[in-house]
Every structure is written in C-alpha cells, then in structure tokens.
Amino acid sequence: MNLAYYWYEAAHAFTHPVRTVSSATHYAFSIPANPLSYTAYGRTISAACELFERTTRRYAKPEFGFGNVEIEGKRVSIRESIVWEAPFCQLIRFERQGLRHKQPKLLIVAPMSGHYATLLRGTVEAFLTTHDVYITDWHDASMVPMSAGRFDLDDYIDYVIAMLRHLGPDTHVIGVCQPAVPVIAAVACMEAMEDPSVPRSMTLMGGPIDTRESPTEVNKLAQERGIAWFKRNCITKVPFTRPGHMREVYPGFLQLSGFMAMNLDRHLIAHHDMFKHLVTGDGDSAEKHRTFYDEYLAVMDLTADFYLQTVDEVFVKHSLPKGELLHRGMKVDLSAISRTALMTVEGERDDISGVGQTNAAHRLCPLIPDALRDHHLQMSVGHYGVFNGKRFVTDIAPRICAFIDRVEVHHENKAQPPYAARARSKLSHAS
Missing domain, CATH: 3.40.50.1820 (Alpha/Beta hydrolase fold, catalytic domain)
Structure with a gap:
C-alpha cells in the first residue's frame, strides 16, 4: 500500500511544534513595541520565520469574498x-x-x-x-x-x-x-x-x-508511464484523521508537488523575492505574494x-x-x-x-x-x-x-x- 499520505500527515504533525515557535518568533520581531522590529536584523529574523511557517503550513480552503462589485x-x-x-x-x-x-x-x-x-x-x-x-x-x-x-x-x-x-x-x-x-x-x-x-x-x-x-x-508522461504506474505511485488511502478515511484518493499535495516541480526555479525566485521585500519593508509586494500563494498552495484530494x-x-x-x-x-x-x-x-x-x-x-x-x-x-x-x-x-x-x-x-x-x-x-x- 502507498503510505505517502501517512508520511505527509506525520511530517506535518512533527513540524507543528517548530512552526509554533517560528510563528511566535515572527510575532515578537514584527510588533511595533519591539525596537528590534525597526532594524535590519529584526526584519531578517521576522522574514525568515514567516517564510518557514508559510512553507510548512497546511493551507485552508480560501473564500471568494467578493463583498461588492x-x-x-x-x-x-x-x-x-x-x-x-x-x-x-x-x-x-x-x-x-x-x-x-x-x-x-x-x-x-x-x-x-x-x-x-x-x-x-x-x-x-x-x-x-x-x-x-x-x-x-x-x-x-x-x-x-x-x-x-x-x-x-x-x-x-x-x-x-x-x-x-x-x-x-x-x-x-x-x-x-x-x-x-x-x-x-x-x-x-x-x-x-x-x-x-x-x-x-x-x-x-x-x-x-x-x-x-x-x-x-x-x-507525454501519461503515455510513457501508463495507467498501472499512476495507480501504483499516485494513489493512497486517506488516514484516519479525516472524515473520508480509507477512501482511495489522489492527494492534492502530490498534484501540487508536480505543478511546483514544473516551474521550481520560478517558485524559488518568488519566495526569495518575498524574503527581500519583507526585509526592506516593501509590504505591498509581499502581500501580493501572500495572496497568490494562499490560493495556489491550498489543495484538495481527488x-x-x-x-x-x-x-x-x-x-x-x-x-x-x-x-x-x-x-x-x-x-x-x-x-x-x-x-x-x-x-x-x-x-x-x-x-x-x-x-x-x-x-x-x-x-x-x-x-x-x-x-x-x-x-x-x-x-x-x-x-x-x-x-x-x-x-x-x-x-x-x-x-x-x-x-x-x-x-x-x-x-x-x-x-x-x-x-x-x-x-x-x-x-x-x-x-
């Protein structure tokens, strides 16, 4: 049985304490009450912690949220x-x-x-x-x-x-x-x-x-690999932590990893640019990055x-x-x-x-x-x-x-x- 989903859940659970510490550190070095938040050192620590938290978190389903047009x-x-x-x-x-x-x-x-x-x-x-x-x-x-x-x-x-x-x-x-x-x-x-x-x-x-x-x-990948390869390597069962446990699925995180791999250099550059925007205080550019990746990294299973x-x-x-x-x-x-x-x-x-x-x-x-x-x-x-x-x-x-x-x-x-x-x-x- 393909255990990818179970390893994914385990990795998410294991990094939870580190994410919590990282989030707290980011908050400590970004609040106006901390004098270090106005320094390059403080912004660097805050930016590094935010990027770590964002790249290891699980993204929830976004809202349309039009409000009015x-x-x-x-x-x-x-x-x-x-x-x-x-x-x-x-x-x-x-x-x-x-x-x-x-x-x-x-x-x-x-x-x-x-x-x-x-x-x-x-x-x-x-x-x-x-x-x-x-x-x-x-x-x-x-x-x-x-x-x-x-x-x-x-x-x-x-x-x-x-x-x-x-x-x-x-x-x-x-x-x-x-x-x-x-x-x-x-x-x-x-x-x-x-x-x-x-x-x-x-x-x-x-x-x-x-x-x-x-x-x-x-x-071409589909033609070369054939359906048996996809069934063997891409299908796994939902863990007991979710309502659909035991259902066979193609996990969203596998699909996302495939999309990311196709343009990996572009995503790495985007995250590096966000780090620089946060350090230099360019909030507008950083917010555009957050908005896009909040959507792009929110995935669902098929x-x-x-x-x-x-x-x-x-x-x-x-x-x-x-x-x-x-x-x-x-x-x-x-x-x-x-x-x-x-x-x-x-x-x-x-x-x-x-x-x-x-x-x-x-x-x-x-x-x-x-x-x-x-x-x-x-x-x-x-x-x-x-x-x-x-x-x-x-x-x-x-x-x-x-x-x-x-x-x-x-x-x-x-x-x-x-x-x-x-x-x-x-x-x-x-x-």
Whole structure:
C-alpha cells in the first residue's frame, strides 16, 4: 500500500511544534513595541520565520469574498448561496443584490484537479457585471465519508447534466481546463436524449479534448508511464484523521508537488523575492505574494476512481476524439451536438493543454453551424493566463461575452428556423 499520505500527515504533525515557535518568533520581531522590529536584523529574523511557517503550513480552503462589485456605475453587494448540492459538489450562485434586470445565466465548471474553485476567482469576477454567474464548488475527497459512495468520470458527467437541468435551457456553460471533457460529454449525452435543458452555448478553455494535438510534457508522461504506474505511485488511502478515511484518493499535495516541480526555479525566485521585500519593508509586494500563494498552495484530494479513469480515457486512450468514450455503457457521440453553440479558447504558451487540443472540439462537432462557432488563440499566455490575469480580463472575457451575446440574439430571432435543422440540412447536402 502507498503510505505517502501517512508520511505527509506525520511530517506535518512533527513540524507543528517548530512552526509554533517560528510563528511566535515572527510575532515578537514584527510588533511595533519591539525596537528590534525597526532594524535590519529584526526584519531578517521576522522574514525568515514567516517564510518557514508559510512553507510548512497546511493551507485552508480560501473564500471568494467578493463583498461588492461595481455594476453599471453603482456598487452592488454579492451574496453567495448554494442552489444545488450533492455529496461531492455544491453549486454556488453569486447573487447580485438589488439588480433587477435579467442577464444570461452562466455556469462555470471549475476543474477538479487539486485546487479549489476559488482559483477561478478572477474568472468569476470578470463575468459578474454581465451575467448571472454560478460555479461548481467541488469537495475535498478526503472530507467525504465512505458512506457517500464512489465518484468517477461518469458521476462527474452526471453532475454536470443535473446542474444544467437545474438551471434550465437558457444557460451558457464554461468548462475551464480539465472539465472541458466532461462538459462536452454531458452536452452530447443531453443532445442524444433530446433533453430540453441542453445549454445554449458551451465555451471550452484550455481543455484536453484531443491530447494527440501538440502533446505537452504532461501528456507525454501519461503515455510513457501508463495507467498501472499512476495507480501504483499516485494513489493512497486517506488516514484516519479525516472524515473520508480509507477512501482511495489522489492527494492534492502530490498534484501540487508536480505543478511546483514544473516551474521550481520560478517558485524559488518568488519566495526569495518575498524574503527581500519583507526585509526592506516593501509590504505591498509581499502581500501580493501572500495572496497568490494562499490560493495556489491550498489543495484538495481527488477520488482515485475519477483520477485514474480521467488519466486513462483522456490522456492514454484518447477515447473522446476516437469516438470510444462511454458514459454509463453508452457511447458519447459528439456529432449529436447541434443545438448548443461552441467556443474554444487556447493559450499560445500553454504547457498543460497544447495548442490545438481544445480547438479539436470543432472538428468533432460537425452539426454546429459556422455562425455559432468561435475560436480564440490568446497570444503570450500560458495555461493559467487562459482563465485569469490581465489578458483574460482585457481580451478573452470580452470575446466570450460577445459570443454569448451573439447566441442570445440568435435565440431571440424567432423568424429564423432552428439552427439544428439548418445544420443537419447543410450536412446532408454536403454529403
């Protein structure tokens, strides 16, 4: 049995006394009452203790904490409410108090890849002024008791379908990174069932639809190692210290260590820079570092069933683009999608989902008419920049909003025949 989780818990427990002393020392050398706090020596001791405590602590799940935002020239308070819930996920709505006119509903499906949904805080904030926003808040598998049952890729697809049905047919859905596969699979299943709640549009951002296109180091690793290696080296059981004890999981700390290793030099430089900012008294720069790493270092566990099935189907077998992906024993047919408009977004420097992997969705969905498709390749951004940061706010989000507006106008134009029928007619004439 892989004992990594037990060693991780033990190491955390063993360093607790040292962390306590370090925190106390940091406090002693940073309070204004201590004259040494104004000296280079005192700031150096305080900075070293803070960095030690921050690099050895366990980070709690962050909050969205929007408070209020400016919409149409006035401050509007944001209230979070849970509108749908299941054992492994809850659906959060960001209610904008006092806003009377209706705006399009937007479901953001956050990745279940080790980080919490709050990693998409910037993504949510960019759409709060223009849409009625909902987001999936996935639960840490280590906190879900065994009595709740299992959770795999089939269940993920079921959850997306259930949420879309709950929100209704006038919903637009965005799948960020990993959810691109279950989102497009859920839409295909709904189309095959002629479900009336099929979303009006789906936007897939930096997702691994076809990892044979521009394979990254992550994709190559999965191909080289095979599913047996991942099961042997990445899966462990939750210790008795947590509610989900004995559940097999892929621990968040393993996922985080992989992400950190990919850009280790960048993280080391960032922490070294923070140390210098603290010593020189540059509080603003140090606070930016704290804010980012409070989010980045907060991780959650994934169920082994979901993790292994995703690695096998998406990265090893390429089941979706080959037309071989099954959901509850039925083949997922992407060519069934005709009522839902499609937009894809990629980053030029994405080292997780290479250029072309998300765009492949257009090739796999032939019944969607050209007028209701869009693709955007954002230059000079990596994976994180596809859904967060300056270029997302100034370039990507407005492009998505314009696409959704276009789809909304199309649905309001009652004089036009249903575009699904037009698409099928076009396809039959072409053949």
